[in-house]
Amino acid sequence: MLLQDLLKDLKYEVVNGSVSTEINKICYDNRKIEKNDIFVCIKGFATDGHKYALSAVQSGASAVICEDDIDGIANDVTIIKVEDTRKALAVMGAQYYGNPSKKLRMIGVTGTNGKTTSTMIIRDVLTKAGHKVGLIGTIANYINDEKFKTERTTPESLELQELFAKMVDRGVEYCVMEVSSHALALDRVYGIDFDEAVFTNLTRDHLDMHKTFEAYYEAKFKLFRMAKNCIVNIDSEYGRRVVDDLKKENLNKNIITFSTKDEADYKAEKINLEAIESEFVVNNKKYSIDIPGLYNVYNALGCIAVCNLINLPYEKIEAGLSEVSVPGRCQRVGKKHNIDFSIIVDYAHTPDGLENILSTVKQVTKGRLITVFGCGGNRDTVKRPQMGKIASDLSDFVVVTSDNPRKEEPSKIIEDIMAGIDNKENCVTIESRYDAIKKAISIAEKGDSVVIAGKGHENYQILKDETIHFDDKEVVEQILLSRDEV
Numbered sequence: 001m002l003l004q005d006l007l008k009d010l011k012y013e014v015v016n017g018s019v020s021t022e023i024n025k026i027c028y029d030n031r032k033i034e035k036n037d038i039f040v041c042i043k044g045f046a047t048d049g050h051k052y053a054l055s056a057v058q059s060g061a062s063a064v065i066c067e068d069d070i071d072g073i074a075n076d077v078t079i080i081k082v083e084d085t086r087k088a089l090a091v092m093g094a095q096y097y098g099n100p101s102k103k104l105r106m107i108g109v110t111g112t113n114g115k116t117t118s119t120m121i122i123r124d125v126l127t128k129a130g131h132k133v134g135l136i137g138t139i140a141n142y143i144n145d146e147k148f149k150t151e152r153t154t155p156e157s158l159e160l161q162e163l164f165a166k167m168v169d170r171g172v173e174y175c176v177m178e179v180s181s182h183a184l185a186l187d188r189v190y191g192i193d194f195d196e197a198v199f200t201n202l203t204r205d206h207l208d209m210h211k212t213f214e215a216y217y218e219a220k221f222k223l224f225r226m227a228k229n230c231i232v233n234i235d236s237e238y239g240r241r242v243v244d245d246l247k248k249e250n251l252n253k254n255i256i257t258f259s260t261k262d263e264a265d266y267k268a269e270k271i272n273l274e275a276i277e278s279e280f281v282v283n284n285k286k287y288s289i290d291i292p293g294l295y296n297v298y299n300a301l302g303c304i305a306v307c308n309l310i311n312l313p314y315e316k317i318e319a320g321l322s323e324v325s326v327p328g329r330c331q332r333v334g335k336k337h338n339i340d341f342s343i344i345v346d347y348a349h350t351p352d353g354l355e356n357i358l359s360t361v362k363q364v365t366k367g368r369l370i371t372v373f374g375c376g377g378n379r380d381t382v383k384r385p386q387m388g389k390i391a392s393d394l395s396d397f398v399v400v401t402s403d404n405p406r407k408e409e410p411s412k413i414i415e416d417i418m419a420g421i422d423n424k425e426n427c428v429t430i431e432s433r434y435d436a437i438k439k440a441i442s443i444a445e446k447g448d449s450v451v452i453a454g455k456g457h458e459n460y461q462i463l464k465d466e467t468i469h470f471d472d473k474e475v476v477e478q479i480l481l482s483r484d485e486v
């Protein structure tokens with residue numbers, strides 16, 4: 001492929017060399033350069049890619065895409081200046097893979113909570129209806145039934161385009177993806193025309209990266225500028241703002257609203273929240289969903305709106321929704337052991353998420369609610385005391401422990417959480433997550449519920465110098481097994 005073909009949709013200045021040069025592939029990390037690659041210099045948070053341009057050329061790069069001047073590069077190397085290298089990476093990646101997203105129906109979901117749940121539900125319903133579906137999200141990426149490991153919720157633009165291309169190759173029709181605020185702020189999805197964009201909600205998270213709530217909202221709003229059909233939860237204050245801002249900007253979008261309270265295109269009525277499944281009626285049609293809690297009715301409403309836009313018949317939507325399950329989202333574990341209390345593993349790691357799962361479980365718990373949770377290190381610190389307060393207000397007993405401490409001291413994170421807890425009598429701190437879960441299970445009695453929050457589907461724990469295997473569900477099994485043996 002010629003460099004000039006990749007640059008087709010970009011504004012650029014040729015600083016040196018020629019654009020009619022043949023290139024191998026695109027790369028934004030000098031450690032992965034191969035002969036005749038293009039090296040894209042990205043200004044990051046930790047370092048500046050421009051610093052590695054020389055070394056990339058020494059490793060074989062024949063072209064460099066940059067924002068700033070770069071000195072000392074040999075004359076036979078092409079140097080191209082653009083205004084924004086992250087955007088350039090996204091545009092060139094799309095060209096390199098043949099603009100695959102244009103061949104897929106693109107469904108993006110954003111919001112603080114509910115992205116994974118909503119995308120997994122949409123994938124389940126479409127797959128059960130006989131369609132070929134790809135999914136990009138926190139738990140994994142999927143191309144039809146095949147599962148691919150992922151490290152990020154929304155990968156970098158280049159990897160995203162590669163995934164879309166694989167989906168197209170394998171006959172995928174619908175690509176449903178979680179679009180994180182990081183991805184929007186860092187232009188990982190730049191240039192993608194979304195057919196549908198769903199807004200779940202906006203509450204506190206990731207202010208370590210966005211700094212202000214306004215910047216966090218702005219990042220999320222970008223997705224709706226990129227979509228044709230904007231599907232919005234108007235029970236969320238910020239969802240209403242999305243609708244207002246879309247109208248203000250005169251963007252001529254098809255705005256579709258959902259709610260459980262107010263008039264909306266999709267309003268859930270006659271909601272019956274049972275312990276396990278919830279039933280509700282939307283536009284005179286009955287639905288049920290197998291994951292509990294009102295918040296999952298919201299996730300289902302987004303899914304119903306998407307499925308209607310793609311003309312899926314009611315029977316297929318209803319049948320698909322009635323049997324969905326999402327790993328690590330309000331997941332009952334340890335059922336096969338002889339226990340007279342319940343244990344639930346959930347991925348709640350924000351104040352809103354924790355409040356939702358705890359109030360949902362509390363409603364159906366006859367005995368006490370025992371909560372085990374911690375907060376991730378090197379992430380938003382302000383949410384820590386807020387989550388401490390929510391856990392202690394809603395639970396009868398709280399075990400504060402470690403989540404993924406990353407580079408931080410676990411005891412310091414626990415201290416931050418404890419600062420939000422007034423009633424320290426019904427609370428213990430145990431740094432080891434294994435011991436914390438063991439403690440919660442050891443005190444549980446008939447009718448109690450133990451909620452283990454924060455890590456959900458994760459099967460690892462990120463410590464200061466290493467990542468170890470750690471899976472809340474497996475830990476519960478081990479603890480219950482050793483109880484059975486006594």
Ligand SMILES: CC(=O)N[C@H]1[C@@H](OP(=O)(O)OP(=O)(O)OC[C@H]2O[C@@H](n3ccc(=O)[nH]c3=O)[C@H](O)[C@@H]2O)O[C@H](CO)[C@@H](O)[C@@H]1O[C@H](C)C(=O)N[C@@H](C)C(=O)N[C@H](CCC(=O)O)C(=O)O
Binds near residue numbers: 044048050153156183
């Ligand atoms: C804050 C954030 O998102 N950072 C992402 C960002 O890193 P960065 O811009 O700081 O990059 P950097 O490390 O400063 O390096 C700058 C450039 O120099 C290059 N470089 C660097 C070193 C070197 O030796 N050689 C070299 O070429 C790098 O490849 C990069 O191109 O761009 C990198 C390249 O794409 C990402 O790997 C990196 O994600 C980091 C690993 C990360 O942890 N991100 C998380 C927070 C994230 O994205 N989370 C969201 C949200 C989760 C959710 O709520 O669901 C997600 O979508 O997963």
Ligand SMILES: Nc1ncnc2c1ncn2[C@@H]1O[C@H](COP(=O)(O)OP(=O)(O)OP(=O)(O)O)[C@@H](O)[C@H]1O
Binds near residue numbers: 329
């Ligand atoms: N619509 C919702 N509104 C509020 N809370 C929700 C909603 N859906 C799920 N939750 C809660 O938030 C937790 C995280 O849900 P989910 O994984 O679907 O969100 P996410 O947006 O993908 O999060 P992340 O950004 O970390 O990937 C769940 O375990 C549950 O406790």
Ligand SMILES: N[C@H](CCC[C@H](N)C(=O)O)C(=O)O
Binds near residue numbers: 375
């Ligand atoms: N996508 C979120 C997930 C947090 C999950 C929690 N277990 C943690 O590590 O804080 C993040 O990277 O901030």
Ligand SMILES: [Mg+2]
Binds near residue numbers: 115116137138139
């Ligand atoms: Mg997610």
